Amino acid sequence: MHGIRIGRIFGIDIAIHVSWFAILALFAFSLATGFFPAVYVWHPAAYWIVALIATLLLFVSVLAHELGHSLVALRQGIPVKSITLFILGGVASIEKDPASPGREAILAGVGPLVSLAIGVVTFALAQVLPGPEYLVAVLFYLGVANVSLALFNMLPGFPMDGGRVLRALLWWRSRDFLTATRRAAGVSRIVGYGFIALGGYQLLTASGLSGIWLAFVGWMLLQASRASLQQAQLEHELEGVTARRLATAPRVWVPPFITLNAARDYFADQPAPCLPVEAEREGEAYDGALCVSDLERTPRPEWDSARARDAMTRAGDIPSVSPETPAIEAVRLMAEQGVSRVAVIDAGSLLGFLDREGTFRFLQRRRALGAPGV
Ligand SMILES: [Zn+2]
Structure with missing residues (x-):
């Protein structure tokens, strides 16, 4: 916020x-x-x-x-x-x-x-x-x-402090963060529905404004308990996973001065939604990321004249992490900065991009197949 x-x-x-x-x-x-x-x-x-x-x-x-x-x-x-x-x-x-x-x-x-x-x-x-x-x-x-x-x-509901104290107690008893969060989120939902019911009752009987406020607080509780659970689940599933493992190494690089018409061909025979743009200057890891969405955003008649470097997202606007950064940190960084990818930089050179879509696919596959060795 x-x-x-x-x-x-x-x-x-x-x-x-x-x-x-x-x-x-x-x-x-x-x-x-x-x-x-x-x-x-x-x-x-x-x-x-x-x-x-x-x-x-x-x-x-x-x-x-x-x-x-x-x-x-x-x-x-x-x-x-x-x-x-x-x-x-x-x-x-x-x-x-x-x-x-x-x-x-x-x-x-x-x-x-x-x-x-x-x-x-x-x-x-x-x-x-x-x-x-x-x-x-x-x-x-x-x-x-x-x-x-x-x-x-x-009150024992997320995002209130009581919800977290309750989770701490359950965590201490079960020694399992995810199970504790699941149970605390369950209690939190009950408190949330309680607020909504109370708000509805007040709306029907007397004071409209406080009824709406109570119902709103209840709705917030339901949202927050879901978010806490999702967060705990994500942390659990990404435990021990580094940014290196989730980064996709680029198959091709886009030269900065080619037109978007020429850049289109780069996307034709590989699946990545974004490709790195080669650095113009010596010593830089890359200049930016050119994505399919950048092409879509540019009006077609301009594809003959617009260059990759004009349409790309500049490297300065893409957060970067090291290969050993925990993947959960990278996910947090993307959420915080409202971006859909981070660059994984290894000793000054680009290892690849880690994006929301790829992370989501990784998690889906893990849910389907189970984590290796578990
Ligand atoms: Zn507080």
Whole structure:
């Protein structure tokens, strides 16, 4: 998820997704028109100012929750790229899964613990501080909101932290990551359907907006449990497979200056959807990848004049990995950068491309035939 970068803490980019402004407005609105007026008698403008401050502080708490996850991840040697605030709260992009159930339980559990701690402290302060009233109101709200956040996050469903804590427990008991994920995803689905049913019930009986929101959260849970399971399955199936094994060595290379009309013949007698384009300069591994789709994209009348180097994807835009990189890392890289291939570079020369299609075919074949020696 991309957002507007607002700063950097402990080497982690902090960003805000555009959807966050919608939830900021919604929260501030409900505080200014519902929560505060129900308890306090203030000047109308004061409701809005205090509401905005309280909402911003709530998001600082959400940031602290995500920082909790991130710092534990960094300590476990797992890179953290960024933390993004968006419509459903915050998300830290933690690059991979922890290596053991204990580590996963700590990594997932620390977020709700941070929220709980903030909630208890602010709630206690709201009880003991004599005033001013605005401050007490904000602290009280932060107390309630953070404790709710901690409880909500401990629900046993993906992508919530509780789902991961549950998986860690099952993983610890079964000593098998895939089985544990399968079971945790099953529980997660039940929680998801529960939310949808609750949302449907609310829609029928009373408040439409919260019913839609609950159903939406339920739908997110179903999506996330499926994604977690697919991810675990993929990691399991690609375990021990290196990029070298999945790279397809090119049978032919395309010279950079030939026209697309001439390049078409290169695709005629070999099956690869993309071919490397020879480097113009000495010392470069290759100049780019020319794909069937590049030809399709170029209008036919231009095939006589357009050259391979004009239509290709430049090497600079194709991520590269070394032959010994785990294949799962290459798959992650493709997903992250939204590309369908990576270049496998061995000591400065191109070994071949590893693409989504080839990886998919490899997995299909493995499912059909079984892994060698298993
Ligand atoms: Zn969390």
